[in-house]
Amino acid sequence: MDAQTISILLAGLSIAASIVYYASVLRNANKTQQVQLETRQAQLFLNIFNVYASKQFQKDREELMLLWKWADYDDFFGKYGPDVDPDAHAIWDSTCTWLEGLGVLVKRELIDPELVYDIMYGFIINFWEKHLPIFTVFREQWGDKMYEDLEALYHKMRSLAEKYEKDATARLPELKNT
Numbered sequence: 257m258d259a260q261t262i263s264i265l266l267a268g269l270s271i272a273a274s275i276v277y278y279a280s281v282l283r284n285a286n287k288t289q290q291v292q293l294e295t296r297q298a299q300l301f302l303n304i305f306n307v308y309a310s311k312q313f314q315k316d317r318e319e320l321m322l323l324w325k326w327a328d329y330d331d332f333f334g335k336y337g338p339d340v341d342p343d344a345h346a347i348w349d350s351t352c353t354w355l356e357g358l359g360v361l362v363k364r365e366l367i368d369p370e371l372v373y374d375i376m377y378g379f380i381i382n383f384w385e386k387h388l389p390i391f392t393v394f395r396e397q398w399g400d401k402m403y404e405d406l407e408a409l410y411h412k413m414r415s416l417a418e419k420y421e422k423d424a425t426a427r428l429p430e431l432k433n434t
Contacts, residue, residue, distance in 0.1 A: 301371050304358065308376055316347045321382060329393040352387075352403060355380065359405030362412060369412050373420075377413040384410035 257265075307313055324344075326332040338345040361367045372380075384391075384406065394402045 297367060297371075300361070300367055304361075304367070304372070305375060307354065316351060317379060320348060320351060321379070321386065329390055332390055351383070352406065355383065355409060356403055356406045359407075359409035362409055363405055369409075369416065372409070373413055373416045377417055380410055380413045381417065 324336065326335055334340060336344045336348060338349075358367075358372065362369045362372060391403050391407070
C-alpha cells in the first residue's frame, strides 16, 4: 500500500469514528434531555400536589364541596358573591382559577393528565358538576370561553375515569347541591 492509499484509508476511518462518536453524543444528549424533561414534569407535579395537599386548599375544598348550598345562580351570588362575602368568593374564584390553570397545563401537554388523575380526578369531576349551573350562566353573560380549560380538564378526567372503569359519579350525599 502506498502513502496516498493509507492517507485516504485513515481519513475514511477518521470520518467513520467521528460519525460513531457524534451518534453516541446525540444519543446521550437525547437521554439527558429526556431525564431533564421527566425531572421538570415531576417538579411541576410536586408543586401542583403541594398546593392540592396544603391544609388551606383542603379546608377550602371541603367548604366548597360539603358546606356550600344554593338553589341557583342568583342564590349562589346572593350567598357567596364578592359584594356579599368577599372571602367566600375569593375561595371559589381562586379554586376556579387554579383548576383553569391546571387545565391549561394538561392541554399544552406540560403535565401528564394521568398524574392529575391519580390524585384529584374525583375533586375535578365533582367540582365541575356541582358548579356547572354557575358556569353556564357565566358563559351566557361573558362568552363561551369562560373556564374552557377547566371544562376540558373535567372531560379529560371523566374519560380517564371511564378508561379505568372507576365509578367517578359516586358521591357522598353531602356533595349534592340540594
